[in-house]
Each structure stands twice: as structure tokens, then as C-alpha cells.
Amino acid sequence: MNIKEYMSTLGKNARAAASSIAAASSGTKNEALEAIAKALDGAREALAVANEIDLQAGRDSGLDAAMLDRLALTPKGIDAMIEGLRQVAALPDPCGEITDMSYRPSGIQVGKMRVPLGVIGIIYESRPNVTIDAASLCLKSGNATILRGGKEAIHSNRAIAACIAEGLNAVGLPESAVQVVETTDRAAVGEMITMTEYVDVIVPRGGKGLIERISADAKVAVIKHLDGICHVYIDGQADLDKAFAIALNSKTHRYGVCNAMETLLVAESVAADILPRLALAYADKQVELRGCVKTCTLLAGESAIKLVIKSATEEDWSTEYLAPILSIKIVTDVSAAIAHCNQYSSKHTESIVTENYTRARRFIGEVDSSSVMVNASTRFADGFEYGLGAEIGISTDKIHARGPVGLEGLTSQKYIVFGDGHIRV
Amino acid sequence: MNIKEYMSTLGKNARAAASSIAAASSGTKNEALEAIAKALDGAREALAVANEIDLQAGRDSGLDAAMLDRLALTPKGIDAMIEGLRQVAALPDPCGEITDMSYRPSGIQVGKMRVPLGVIGIIYESRPNVTIDAASLCLKSGNATILRGGKEAIHSNRAIAACIAEGLNAVGLPESAVQVVETTDRAAVGEMITMTEYVDVIVPRGGKGLIERISADAKVAVIKHLDGICHVYIDGQADLDKAFAIALNSKTHRYGVCNAMETLLVAESVAADILPRLALAYADKQVELRGCVKTCTLLAGESAIKLVIKSATEEDWSTEYLAPILSIKIVTDVSAAIAHCNQYSSKHTESIVTENYTRARRFIGEVDSSSVMVNASTRFADGFEYGLGAEIGISTDKIHARGPVGLEGLTSQKYIVFGDGHIRV
Numbered sequence: 001m002n003i004k005e006y007m008s009t010l011g012k013n014a015r016a017a018a019s020s021i022a023a024a025s026s027g028t029k030n031e032a033l034e035a036i037a038k039a040l041d042g043a044r045e046a047l048a049v050a051n052e053i054d055l056q057a058g059r060d061s062g063l064d065a066a067m068l069d070r071l072a073l074t075p076k077g078i079d080a081m082i083e084g085l086r087q088v089a090a091l092p093d094p095c096g097e098i099t100d101m102s103y104r105p106s107g108i109q110v111g112k113m114r115v116p117l118g119v120i121g122i123i124y125e126s127r128p129n130v131t132i133d134a135a136s137l138c139l140k141s142g143n144a145t146i147l148r149g150g151k152e153a154i155h156s157n158r159a160i161a162a163c164i165a166e167g168l169n170a171v172g173l174p175e176s177a178v179q180v181v182e183t184t185d186r187a188a189v190g191e192m193i194t195m196t197e198y199v200d201v202i203v204p205r206g207g208k209g210l211i212e213r214i215s216a217d218a219k220v221a222v223i224k225h226l227d228g229i230c231h232v233y234i235d236g237q238a239d240l241d242k243a244f245a246i247a248l249n250s251k252t253h254r255y256g257v258c259n260a261m262e263t264l265l266v267a268e269s270v271a272a273d274i275l276p277r278l279a280l281a282y283a284d285k286q287v288e289l290r291g292c293v294k295t296c297t298l299l300a301g302e303s304a305i306k307l308v309i310k311s312a313t314e315e316d317w318s319t320e321y322l323a324p325i326l327s328i329k330i331v332t333d334v335s336a337a338i339a340h341c342n343q344y345s346s347k348h349t350e351s352i353v354t355e356n357y358t359r360a361r362r363f364i365g366e367v368d369s370s371s372v373m374v375n376a377s378t379r380f381a382d383g384f385e386y387g388l389g390a391e392i393g394i395s396t397d398k399i400h401a402r403g404p405v406g407l408e409g410l411t412s413q414k415y416i417v418f419g420d421g422h423i424r425v
Numbered sequence: 426m427n428i429k430e431y432m433s434t435l436g437k438n439a440r441a442a443a444s445s446i447a448a449a450s451s452g453t454k455n456e457a458l459e460a461i462a463k464a465l466d467g468a469r470e471a472l473a474v475a476n477e478i479d480l481q482a483g484r485d486s487g488l489d490a491a492m493l494d495r496l497a498l499t500p501k502g503i504d505a506m507i508e509g510l511r512q513v514a515a516l517p518d519p520c521g522e523i524t525d526m527s528y529r530p531s532g533i534q535v536g537k538m539r540v541p542l543g544v545i546g547i548i549y550e551s552r553p554n555v556t557i558d559a560a561s562l563c564l565k566s567g568n569a570t571i572l573r574g575g576k577e578a579i580h581s582n583r584a585i586a587a588c589i590a591e592g593l594n595a596v597g598l599p600e601s602a603v604q605v606v607e608t609t610d611r612a613a614v615g616e617m618i619t620m621t622e623y624v625d626v627i628v629p630r631g632g633k634g635l636i637e638r639i640s641a642d643a644k645v646a647v648i649k650h651l652d653g654i655c656h657v658y659i660d661g662q663a664d665l666d667k668a669f670a671i672a673l674n675s676k677t678h679r680y681g682v683c684n685a686m687e688t689l690l691v692a693e694s695v696a697a698d699i700l701p702r703l704a705l706a707y708a709d710k711q712v713e714l715r716g717c718v719k720t721c722t723l724l725a726g727e728s729a730i731k732l733v734i735k736s737a738t739e740e741d742w743s744t745e746y747l748a749p750i751l752s753i754k755i756v757t758d759v760s761a762a763i764a765h766c767n768q769y770s771s772k773h774t775e776s777i778v779t780e781n782y783t784r785a786r787r788f789i790g791e792v793d794s795s796s797v798m799v800n801a802s803t804r805f806a807d808g809f810e811y812g813l814g815a816e817i818g819i820s821t822d823k824i825h826a827r828g829p830v831g832l833e834g835l836t837s838q839k840y841i842v843f844g845d846g847h848i849r850v
Contacts, residue, residue, distance in 0.1 A: 019767070023791060096790065102812065108801050110811050113789070117823050200823060221646065221824040242846030249848035342444065351842075364538070364841055365521065366448060376533050376844025385849075386535050386840060387527065398542050398625055398837040399646040400825040412823040415811065416789055417776075419801025421667030423674035424810075 001183060007191035010146055011198025013176035014119040018144040021177045022116045026093035028171055029140055033089040036167030037082045040132070043163050047073055050159035051128070058152050070127045073156050081132040081160075084390070088136040091389040094407045095142040098416065108422050112413040116142030118200040120410060121192045122392075123148045123214060125206040128156035134203070135164055135178045137392050141410035144177045146199065148192060151184035158182065193218040201400075201410075203392055208320075223401055223409065225393040227320040228258030228348040230378040233337040233363070235354035236267035240274050242375055243353040247278055249377040250351065252285050256322045258394060259349050259371075259381040263317060263327045265337045268294070271330045276302055279328075283308045287324040290316050294330040317344040334359045338366045345369055347396055349381040370396060370403035426608060432616035435571055436623025438601035439544040443569040446602045447541045451518035453596055454565055458514040461592030462507045465557070468588050472498055475584035476553070483577050495552045498581055506557040506585075509815070513561040516814040519832045520567040523841065533847050537838040541567030543625040545835060546617045547817075548573045548639060550631040553581035559628070560589055560603045562817050566835035569602045571624065573617060576609035583607065618643040626825075626835075628817055633745075648826055648834065650818040652745040653683030653773040655803040658762040658788070660779035661692035665699050667800055668778040672703055674802040675776065677710050681747045683819060684774050684796075684806040688742060688752045690762045693719070696755045701727055704753075708733045712749040715741050719755040742769040759784040763791045770794055772821055774806040795821060795828035 021029075040047070051073040058068050094114050101111030120143045122134040131147055138145040149157040161180035168175050181188050193202050193214055202222045204214045215222050232250050234243040250261035266275055271294070279299050282289060290312035291299065299309055316327040317340070331337050334352070341350045351373035352363040360374045371381040381404065383391025388406030395401045401409035446454075465472070476498040483493050519539050526536030545568045547559040556572055563570040574582040586605035593600050606613050618627050618639055627647045629639045640647050657675050659668040675686035691700055696719070704724050707714060715737035716724065724734055741752040742765070756762050759777070766775045776798035777788040785799045796806040806829065808816025813831030820826045826834035 019791075019793075022793070104810060104812055106805065106810060108805055108810070113797075115793070115823075118793075216644075219641075239846065245846055245848050253849050353846075366444075368444070368447070368540070368543075369839065371840040371842060372538075373842040374844065375846050376842050377848040379849035380531065380533055380842055380844070380847065381840070385529060385531060385533070387529055398540075402837050403840040412827050414794065415796040415806070415828040417796060417798040417801050417805055419799065419805070421664065421670055421778075421800050422805065423670050423802040424678050424804035 003183065003185050003187040004191055006183065007188055007195060008198070010179050010181065011119070011195050014144040014146050014179060015198050017174040017177040018116070018118045020174050021139065021144055022095070022142045024142065024173060026095075028173065029093065029142070030089040031171045032139060032167050032173055033085045033136055035170040036132075036136070036164050037085040039163035039166040040078060040082055040160070043159065044075065044078060047078060047156070047159050050155040053155040054153055063152065067126055067152070071152055071156070073128055077129055081129050084133060085136050088140050088390055091140060091407060093140065094411050106422060107419070109418040111416055113416045114408070114411050114413050117410055117412055119144045119146065119198060121146045121148070121199045121202045121220065123189060123192070123202065123204045123206070123210070124150065125210065126150040126152050128153040128160060130205055131157050131160045131180065133390070134205070134392060137390055137407060138410060139178065141407045143410055146179050146181065146192060148181040148189060154184055189214070190217065193220055193222070196220050205393055221400065223393060223395050223405060224397045225258070226396045227346045228260070229262045229318060229320045229344065229346040230259055230349045230381075231263050231265055231341050231345055231351070232261050232378060233265040233331075233334070233341070233350070233352045234267060234270060234274055235334055235337070235352055235356060235359055236269040237356040237359065238267075238270060238353040239355055240270065243274055244278060244281070246351065246353050246375065246377050248281055250379055251282065251287060251326050252324070253377070253379045255324050257379070259378050260322070261326070261378050262319065262321055263329065263344070265329050265331050265340055267334075267337070268330050268332055271295070271298055275299060275328070279309070282326060285324065287326055290325065290327045292329040295328045298330070320346065334362060338363060341367050341369065348394065349373065349378045351376055351378050370394065428608065428610050428612040429616055431608065432613055432620060433623070435604050435606065436544070436620050439569040439571050439604060440623050442599040442602040443541070443543045445599050446564065446569055447520070447567045449567070449598060451520075453598065454518065454567070455514040457564060457592050457596045457598055458510045458561055460595040461557075461561070461589050462510040464588035464591040465503060465507055465585070468584065469500065469503055472503060472581070472584050475580040478580040479578055488577065492551055492577070496577055496581070498553055502554055506554050509558060510561050513565050513815055516565060516832060518565065519836050531847060532844070534843040536841055538841045539833070539836050540839050542835055542837055544569045544571065544623060546571045546573065546624045546627045546645065548614060548617070548627065548629045548631070548635070549575065550635065551575040551577050553578040553585060555630055556582050556585045556605065558815070559630070559817060562815055562832060563835060564603065566832045568835055571604050571606065571617060573606040573614060579609055614639070615642065618645055618647070621645050630818055646825065648818060648820050648830060649822045650683070651821045652771045653685070654687045654743060654745045654769065654771040655684060655774045655806075656688050656690055656766050656770055656776070657686045657803060658690040658756075658759070658766070658775070658777045659692060659695060659699055660759055660762070660777055660781060660784055661694040662781040662784065663692075663695060663778040664780055665695065668699055669703060669706070671776065671778055671800065671802050673706055675804055676707070676712060676751050677749075678802070678804045680749050682804070684803050685747070686751070686803050687744065687746055688754065688769070690754050690756050690765055692759075692762070693755050693757055696720070696723055700724060700753070704734070707751060710749065712751055715750065715752045717754040720753045723755070745771065759787060763788060766792050766794065773819065774798065774803045776801055776803050795819065
């Protein structure tokens with residue numbers, strides 16, 4: 001197979017389908033989502049068979065348990081996909097929304113209409129459920145999609161794609177509105193991210209390595225989600241009970257997620273009041289601590305903590321552990337905390353714990369991250385928690401979309417103008 | 426000079442200055458704009474001397490009259506720059522605007538705050554007044570700027586840069602918030618569009634060739650403004666007086682602008698009623714007409730028109746004339762008009778003239794262009810006319826900004842979250 005030709009054909013098909021999807025009513029799109037849910041439900045056996053082929057190949061090639069776990073399509077996983085489709089159907093349709101209509105001195109009336117982006121390319125790794133998640137969000141937002149999943153999941157993805165095609169067909173939408181790349185050749189990714197005439201935006205979902213590689217080579221715009229080196233700063237005027245709860249929750253609620261705290265900053269004036277208590281709680285949960293010199297000195301007396309504390313190195317401040325490890329730094333004040341965040345954070349999510357109005361305002365204003373919080377756990381940085389209904393990713397970029405990206409992030413706005421024969425004079 | 430090192434230094438300086446500019450109050454930014462205006466006013470002589478060096482070099486190297494005209498910095502041109510600075514100062518500051526704050530079921534309050542993009546690189550051709558236009562919009566929107574003007578205007582741009590530095594200095598903002606690239610080496614552009622660590626977005630201002638070259642090589646996001654192949658469609662249920670006025674204004678108000686009409690589409694049912702009258706008016710203004718077969722046949726009887734009408738070729742439908750030339754096509758109905766626009770237009774601006782509600786709604790909904798109009802001249806597609814106050818360009822892209830780009834297009838939004846000790850459960 002000539003990969004360049006194959007991908008161009010997918011691209012042309014997608015471009016052609018994009019206008020049908022863009023013109024489809026909310027009702028038709030929702031019916032399609034429901035029809036896909038029904039098709040999945042009716043194809044449980046075929047999905048299990050296809051998934052078993054992938055799992056067997058995975059076991060044969062020595063994939064580790066975590067990878068195999070992500071690859072598995074259990075009956076519960078299929079339930080979740082079906083439920084996800086119905087949730088997306090229940091979300092308001094962003095397309096066609098008209099806002100900001102106002103009259104200008106010339107007499108014309110100007111505003112904006114929300115419209116789909118066109119064709120969205122999704123590149124992801126092993127989890128086959130992303131096929132449904134991504135397809136449903138793109139479909140609801142009126143876009144055509146080209147999905148390129150991991151090669152380990154190719155049979156599962158094809159089986160899911162057949163259900164999507166069945167659902168689209170059932171409501172008279174073109175099957176090529178959602179296409180799964182059928183080849184596992186890596187050259188397909190290279191084509192997809194450079195064919196600017198057919199693809200409007202690329203959403204990579206996966207590790208930092210994947211996203212950096214794609215961003216480096218892409219000609220198509222990329223909605224990037226890089227790392228999450230998130231901070232909580234406990235201010236000198238923090239309510240220490242809130243601080244305790246937020247610092248513990250931000251780190252230990254889940255370890256492998258991008259919105260988990262990786263570095264705790266503590267104001268010098270309250271360090272002795274809060275750190276020993278917090279460190280014991282972390283120790284209790286087997287969280288390894290890596291402290292600055294002051295932190296290590298302060299905690300040296302606590303025998304239970306000695307077991308889990310190490311000296312932090314410069315590298316620790318810019319490391320996303322995604323694990324039960326936490327770096328801790330004692331800082332002089334809110335200015336130092338803001339400076340540390342802006343230097344070391346990955347601009348994902350930062351939170352200040354304080355009762356001080358001016359410091360809260362400064363932190364919110366000056367920290368340059370996609371989410372900035374006051375007295376809340378960093379774990380709230382999430383599309384569902386923010387009310388987007390679902391998310392296709394969290395953008396650590398500033399262009400186009402920043403923070404959790406939901407349906408709106410998959411759309412654009414065009415200007416619309418109403419006149420009554422108006423001309424420029 | 427090592428261009429790579431030089432550009433990196435500019436980049437580092439800009440990145441450092443970006444946080445000062447982002448943190449500057451609206452008042453300080455407005456004072457800076459006023460101080461720059463005063464500095465320009467006080468430097469009229471120096472500006473004239475510098476500009477004369479550029480003009481002389483231009484004349485020596487054989488620049489044509491139009492190029493020399495764009496290069497000239499007349500006293501009136503300096504007045505316009507000063508006036509422009511004051512207009513930008515008078516615009517509302519987009520930075521810090523908080524919108525969409527709402528409570529979520531978890532109890533957190535979530536919304537968005539508008540923030541600067543960071544560092545904006547502007548690449549433009551000969552007109553030195555762009556230096557002030559671009560610098561003022563970037564400054565007002567809280568961004569640092571690196572300006573790379575045409576080599577023909579280097580002395581003028583340096584003189585203007587000195588005034589900008591004086592103004593920034595006067596209010597205590599860092600001079601490197603606005604930097605003019607001092608070298609005319611083309612390698613500087615190559616560096617600027619690839620140094621993603623220092624530049625957040627590139628705005629090229631110039632011809633299609635310049636923008637295509639930059640987009641092809643850029644690693645930094647580009648706000649693209651390609652061509653304007655704009656259409657007016659006169660529907661079978663148009664008010665023919667409105668149609669006459671709009672078709673004439675869209676083509677003949679100015680010829681060399683991107684929002685001028687290049688192709689007129691006319692519904693077959695009214696072609697005989699409106700085209701002869703319109704063609705005579707165009708002929709009167711020496712507009713060359715290039716018609717489809719039906720148009721040529723229809724107009725064959727008019728001797729005054731015979732002089733200016735030719736047969737249109739396929740190429741005409743995708744040509745931006747930027748000149749007194751107009752292609753005309755008779756189409757069956759609104760569906761054919763929409764299909765023609767979506768195939769041939771550059772997705773800049775399209776307008777329908779109709780009294781029919783359903784056709785107006787279809788055209789607005791289905792035409793995929795940055796501005797879609799009903800009963801208004803395409804010439805209204807403009808930042809000033811839309812109330813943006815000023816524009817840095819018109820984006821023909823869908824990502825980030827679409828249509829006229831004003832201060833808001835130079836910003837992003839971060840999520841802000843207010844809690845009272847909230848944690849994820």
C-alpha cells in the first residue's frame with residue numbers, strides 16, 4: 001500500500017464528509033451517537049473476539065501488565081463507552097450558536113457564529129476506548145475525524161470503527177465522517193500531521209514523548225497536552241486545615257494523573273506549623289518526599305518522616321513524577337511562590353491556599369498557567385469538573401484552546417453580518 | 426554577527442519583558458502609548474532624516490513608485506501613527522477580563538480570565554507605520570513584541586523603535602518589551618519563526634507569497650492572512666436596488682484590498698434584470714468583466730459592455746485580482762451559489778443579497794468563510810467596521826482567531842477556580 005496515497009484518500013473523504021457533518025442538525029448528530037451506542041451493544045461478541053486477537057498479540061510480544069490492562073476491552077469498558085456516547089449526546093450542541101450581535105455606527109449588525117473546525121486528526125496510543133471518546137466529541141462538534149490508534153489495538157479499533165460506521169449509516173450521515181487508519185505503518189502519522197489541505201487540527205493523546213515528536217514534525221496545528229508539573233502554595237495566611245486537606249488531596253487522590261501536585265511550596269512563616277503534620281500524612285501513604293534544605297532541616301526531628309525524606313535536587317523542581325513522590329520547597333512569600341511557579345511549572349495548574357485577599361488576587365493574576373486556583377485542589381483541573389461535559393484533552397498551549405478542551409475547543413467562530421443594503425461610504 | 430545567537434538574545438529579552446508587560450496596569454500601558462506618541466511628535470526631524478536614507482536607497486536600487494510610496498514617512502503619516510496610538514490607548518484593555526464564572530456541583534466556582542499570549546513576532550514588508558500599529562496593539566494586549574520589518578525600511582524602523590523605547594522608558598516599562606530586529610539578514614526570519622521557546626505566535630503582514638513561505642517553515646503558530654477571493658451572490662429574490670448598490674460597492678469602493686469582491690454570482694432568474702444595468706456601471710468605471718458563457722451571451726447585445734467583457738476561464742474563479750477586474754457567473758440558485766463559494770472562495774468574506782429568509786439563513790449557515798453577510802457590502806469585513814477598534818490582520822484560518830484580529834486575538838484565556846478548601850472526593 002502506498003501510504004501517501006492512502007492517507008490522501010482518507011483526507012479527501014474526510015474533507016468531503018466534513019460539510020455533511022457540519023450541516024447535520026443537532027438531532028441527527030444525537031441520533032447517530034445513539035445508533036453507535038446500539039451498534040456497540042449489539043457487537044459485544046465481535047468486539048471481544050477482535051480485542052482477544054490484540055491481547056494475544058500483546059502477550060506474545062511481551063507487553064507489560066499495565067499496557068495489557070489499557071488494551072483490554074472488558075464488558076464494563078464497553079458499558080462505559082456506551083454511557084459516554086449518551087453523555088455526549090446529552091451535551092448542548094455548540095455549532096450554530098450566535099453571540100455578541102451588535103449594531104455598528106454604519107448600521108450593520110455584527111456578531112459571531114460558532115462553527116466546526118472541519119477535519120480533526122486524533123493520534124493516540126493503546127487504549128481502544130479513545131476511539132469512541134474522540135469520535136463522539138468530534139461528531140457532536142460537527143467535525144469529521146481521522147483516528148490513528150496504537151498498532152497494538154488495531155483489531156479492536158477496526159471492530160469499533162465498524163460500529164461507528166453502522167451508526168452513521170443508520171441516520172444517513174456519511175461513513176467517512178469517522179475514519180480509522182487501517183494501516184499500522186508509522187509513515188501514516190507523518191502524512192496525517194503534514195497534510196494541511198485535508199486536516200485542520202491534530203489532537204495527540206498520549207505521553208509527552210509522543211506529543212513532542214508530533215509537535216516537532218507537524219504542519220497542521222496541534223492541540224498540545226504536554227506534562228503537568230502542578231504546584232500548591234501554602235501561604236503564610238492560609239487556613240491550615242484547608243491547606244492540609246488541599247495539599248494531601250492534590251498529591252494523593254491519584255498519582256498518575258496530570259493534575260496531581262508534584263511540588264508543594266510552603267511559606268516560611270507557617271512551615272513549622274503545617275509541614276510536620278503534612279509530612280506524617282504523606283509518610284502514612286508511602287509518599288516519598290524530596291525537600292529543599294530548609295524542609296529537610298525542619299523535618300529532621302521527626303523519626304517517622306526521616307524514612308521517606310531525601311534532599312531535592314535542582315532537577316526535582318522540573319520533574320513530573322506521576323508517582324507517589326513529592327518535592328517540597330519552603331519559600332519566603334507569595335512573590336517567591338509565583339516566581340517559582342512561573343519558572344518551573346509546566347503551566348498546567350497551580351493553586352494557592354490563603355485567606356489573604358490581595359495575595360489571592362496576585363496569584364490568580366500573575367501565575368501564567370492554564371488553570372489557577374484559590375483554596376481548591378489541583379485535581380479539579382478537568383473537563384468534567386469544569387462543566388465542559390467531556391474533554392478531548394487538556395491544552396498546555398495558549399493558542400486556540402487552553403486548559404481542558406471540550407466541544408467548544410473543537411470549534412471556531414465566524415463573523416456574521418446582517419445589513420439592509422448597506423454599503424461602505 | 427551570529428544570527429542564531431542574536432535572535433536568541435532578542436527572544437530571551439522578550440520573554441523576560443513579557444511578564445512585566447503582562448503585569449502592567451491598563452493605566453501604565455496607556456501612559457506608555459501616549460509617551461510613544463509624544464516621542465514620535467518630538468522626533469519628526471530624526472524620522473524624516475532616517476526615512477530619507479531609506480527612500481534614497483530605494484530610489485538607487487530602482488524600487489517602483491508604489492513601493493517608494495509605501496516606504497515614505499510623511500508628516501501626515503506621522504500624524505496618523507500618533508493618532509493610531511491614541512486610538513489604541515482609548516480601547517478597552519482585554520487583559521484580566523473575567524467571564525463565565527459559575528458554580529459547579531462540587532462547590533468550586535470556575536470561569537475564565539483573559540491573558541496575553543506572551544511574545545508576538547511580527548514580520549512585515551516595506552511600510553514603516555506597521556511598526557507602530559503592531560507595537561501598539563501588542564503592548565495594549567500585554568504582549569512583548571519582536572518586529573521584523575522590510576530591509577528597505579530599516580533606518581525608518583530603527584528611528585521609530587527609538588521613540589518606542591523612549592516611551593516605554595518614560596513609564597518604567599522594559600525597553601525590550603518592543604524590539605526591532607536590527608539586521609536585514611533573511612536568516613533572522615528563519616530563526617524567529619522556529620524559536621518556539623521564545624515566541625508564542627507569528628503574525629506575518631504582507632503578500633500571499635510571504636505568508637505561504639512563513640507558514641511552510643514556521644514551528645511557532647502563525648496567524649495567517651492569505652488571499653481574499655470574496656463573492657457577492659445576487660439571489661433570485663434579491664431587492665435589485667440593494668443588489669446593484671452592494672455589487673458595485675463591493676467591487677469598486679477600493680480595488681487593491683482583500684475584502685473587495687472578485688467574483689459576482691447571479692441567480693439565473695434575475696440575471697437579465699440586473700446584469701446589464703450593473704455591467705454598464707462597471708464599464709463606466711473601467712472594470713474589466715470576465716463572464717461565464719451565459720453572462721457573455723446575455724451581455725452580447727450591449728455595445729458599451731462588449732468593450733470590457735471577456736470569457737472567464739476556469740482559473741478566473743480562483744483568482745484574487747486586487748484590480749478593476751471582475752468575474753461573473755450565472756448560477757441556478759442559492760445551493761449552486763453556496764457550492765461555488767465553498768469551492769472557490771478563499772474563505773475570507775461572502776455576501777448574499779436576498780429578501781428570502783430561508784435562503785439568507787442557509788447562506789449564513791453553510792458558507793464556510795471567516796465573514797458571511799446578508800445584504801451588506803463585503804467591504805465591511807474589517808476590524809474597525811466590526812468594532813474591534815483596530816486590527817493586526819484578518820485571519821483566513823480557523824485555529825485561534827478567524828476574521829479580523831484585534832486585541833482579543835492577541836490574548837488567550839486561562840481558567841480560574843475559587844474554592845473554600847475544596848478537595849476532590
